[in-house]
Amino acid sequence: MKELIVLTFAVPLLMAFLLPTISRVSFTLSKLIAPLVLLALAIMVVCIWNFHTETFVLHIGNFIGPQGIVFYVDRLALLFAFAIFAMTLLMWPWYFEKDESSDTRTRKLSLTLLLVAASAGMSLSGDIFNLYVFYELLAVASYGLIAAGNKKPAGNSYAAAFRYLMISALGSVFALLGIALIYFQTGTLNLAHLSEMKELLNNPAGLIAFVFILLGFGVKAELFPVNSWVPEAYMASSKRVAGLLAGLVSKLAVLVIIKALVLIYPQDEARQLLLFLGIAGVIVGEFSAMKAQDMTRMLSWSSIAQLGLVFIAFSIPGKAGMLAGLAVALHHLISKPAMFLIAERWGGSLQNLKGRAQSSPIMAALLILFALSMVGIPPLPGFWVKFLLLSGLSAQQAWLAIAVVLIMTVVETNYLYRVISSLYSRDEQQSVTSRHRTADTFSALILAGVLIFVSVQVQTVGQALDEIAQDAVDVKSYIDLSLGGGS
Amino acid sequence: MHQFSSFLFLGGFLFFLSVLTGILPLGDPPMIIGQAIQNHGVSETGAANLVTAVVLGYRGIDTLGELSILFAAATAGGLVLATGKKKTQASADEDAGFIVKTAAELLFPLLVVAGLYIVIHGHLTPGGGFQGGVILAAAFFLPLLAKPSTTMNHNTMSLVEGFSGAAFIGIGLIGLFNHGAFLQPLLSKGVVGELFSAGTLPLLYLAVGLKVGAELAGLLANLNEEDDENV
Structure with missing residues (x-):
């Protein structure tokens, strides 16, 4: 049963390869079959979660030891695998523009499936070069999806995709250089094996490798100096793609950085760099979001700021930081x-939002809910999140970081309040209202349901997260399981 | 000014890299994995070409990833190139002259044979699916260059492409369901150095070769067919 976890990336890949052929027979079939497969895989992940409470390791091709590639499947990996399928189903590209040929539509579906396969691989793999390969797949699929965004004004999405490609390609070169530096000094690529030999990397050349990896994988993780592509790309792509990239893809890139940090680089220098870049990201993101005149752009910048918070949180050493x-x-x-x-x-423009709450009251209410949670109003989960972050930071006596987080929360409140108040303000001239599509409302409602469920069951969820974090920082069992013979 | 700062950055980066090479133990790399693979690679996979043992055996899943990256790039390329307007007969370039056309016809079988040879002998000699696949793509693109008005059959191309990719994953899944590990090498390893040796590795390389060939040929044909006025 447990070895079936490989299917999480093999089956979406298989579907992506076969989709062009299937859609030549019937496009409707290819449109329906892919979400069904994703649903089946999500159920499979839940089953594995229930039946295999122990962490386990899979040796691809049965090559045991560091020369083969291992998949390290702990609760964290399973949680992310489930999140990938659930999120992609919610954000599935159901809608197409009218003038698109069925070839173009099939290509979009194929690319989404490739994105899923690459994400699943990234959550499971325990080999740093294998992670890089999946990261590249993720990157190329997302170039395509961004380029397929709205063409109005003409070539808008092409320009955004091209700029994104340039920055991302530079990042990939950096990541590859970092991995090469690591391999050059240790002679291995297996994360557990590297973790055993981390003393070899405790020198300037080893830290430079970490900086390269941080910059390389940081491009998708919207890390501070390499995130200038974010607002433009999210503006140009369809909002479903933007949500997928901001929500899911960035977290997988973060996961890789965290794996490197926990397993290979326990040094203070590495954590301080992360803290510094995280703080810079929060400041830049929140202030730019405040100045933004467009809701999508505002959300993009706010996403950068949130990712900055993620990096600040992970810079806290030990279990507290992981949690x-x-x-x-x-x-x-x-x-x-x-x-x-x-x-x-x-x-x-934000000016056009006046009075929109009247035409779509559900979406306006949902926006209030999510905004309150983002700011951190109890009892919503956002409060507990910020509480964990601040208590972790105060244990480290990182007063500067605490001050930045608190001040930036005020800035965040300011711009979110501006949007909401204009939504509910009275509008003299009734603007043309365009209603939200049913699937969009449905997905947003489900996500809001999850948010409310978490705030009701906060103790249970907190305990589960605590156990996951405990497992994730257990370096010794990672090494023993990955390098031990058999599974 | 912009160019100046670019040069400054480039110079600084080069200096940085040269300092880096100063710290590194150049010429004396640690051979941990490398040595292990050199010692056991041939006996564990049965491939005479150690590179193939690594590419399809030890790191087979990386190769599947590379294959998917190529597929993703071709798909994204097709997405960008699809303007909805195909070249008409009239707007196509003129056919090449007698010499180029005859040479293309003569070269076609030679290129196909050379490509297939390199693909099939990937586990014995340098070369393999990726290299052979590119030669195959060139063979099928050559007639298009000689006569730009002809079109490639995209149905066949996507069929070959899809099913060779599926075959790679299928072989991996057979290993998963019968022996418990994805992409486990199957079949007997045979005698090292013979054509029928190394178990499923040559089959995997054949799938890689066909997929790479079909993909590149399809992409080149796409570039050729779309009306470039509107790109």
């Missing part, structure tokens, strides 16, 4: 895609 980081990341994973869905029909 706080996971909480911030998962909260963002749930709320940001929903906010992008809400913004789908509310593009353009």
Whole structure:
């Protein structure tokens, strides 16, 4: 049973390869079969979660030892695997533009499936080069999806995709250089094996490798100096793609950085760098979001700021940091895609939003819910998330970081309040209202349901997260399981 | 000014890299995994070409990833290139002259044979699915260059592409269901150095070769067919 977890990336890949052929027979079939497969895989992950409470390791091709590639499947990996399928189903591209040929539509579906396969691989793999390969697949699939976004004004999405490609390609070069540096000094690529030999990397050249990996994987994780592609790309792509990239893809890149940090780089220098870049990201993100004149752009910048919080949280050493980081990341994973869905029909200048709450009261109410949670009003999960983060930071006596988090929360409240108050303000000239699509409202409602469920069951969820975080920082069992013979 | 700062960055980066090479133990890399694979690679996989043992055996899943990256790039390329307007007969370039056309016809079988040879002998000699696949793609693109008005059959291309990719994953899944590990090498390893040796590795390389060939040929044909006025 447990070896079936490999299917989480093999089956979406298989579907992506076969989809062009299937859609030549019938496009409707290919449109329906892919979500069904994703649903089946989500159920399979839940089953594995229930039946295999122990962490286990799979040796791809039965090559045991560090020369083969291992999949390390702990609760964290399973949680992310489930999140990938659930999120992709909620954000599935159901809608196409009228003038698109069925070839173009099939290509979009194929690319989404490739994105799923790459994400699943990234959550499971325990080999740093294998992670890089999946990261590249993720990157190329997302170039395509962004380029397929709205073409109005002409070539808009092409320009955004091209700029994104340039930054991302530079990042990939950096990541590859970092991995090469690591391999050059240790002679291995297996994360557990590297963790055993981490003393070899405790020198300037080893830390440079970490910086390269941080910059490389940081491109998708919206890390501070390499995130200039974010607002433009999210503006140009469809909001479902933007939600998927901001919510899901960024978290997987964060996961890789965290794996490197926990297993290979326990040094203070590495954590301080993460803290510094995280703080810079929060400041830049929140202030830019405040100045933004468009809701999508505002959400993009706010996403950068939230990812900054994630990095600040992960810079706290030990279990406290892992717990706080996971909480911030998962909260963002749930709320940001929903906010992008809400913004789908509310593009353009913020001035145009006046009085929109009358025409779509549900979406306006949902936006209030998510905004309150983002700011951190109890009893919503956002409060507990910020509480974990701040208590972790105060244990480290990182007063500067605490001050930044608190001040930036005020800024965040300011711009979210501005949007909501204009939604509910009275509008003299009734503007043309375009209603939200049913699937968008449905997905946003489900995400809001998850948010409310978490705030009701906060103790249970907190305990589960605590156990996951405990497992995730257990380096010794990672090494023993990955390098031990058999599974 | 912009160019100046670019040069400054480039210079600084080069200096940084040269300092880096100063710290590194160049010429004396630690051979941990490398040595292990050198010692056991041939006996564990049965492939005479150690590179193939790594590419399809030890790191087979990476190769599947690379294959998917190529597929993703071709798909994204197709998405960007699809303007909805195909070249008409009139707007296509003129056919090439007698010499180029005859040479293309003569070269076609030679290229197909060379490509297939390199693919099929991937586990014995340098080369393999990726290299052979590119030669195959060139063979099928050559007639298009000689006569730009002809079109490629995209149905066949996507069929070959889809099913060779599926075959790679299928072989992996057979290993998963029968022996408990994805992409486990199956069949007998045979005698090292013979054509029928190394178990399923040559089959995997054949799938890679066909997929790479079909994909590149399809992408080149797409570039050729779309009306470039509107791109």
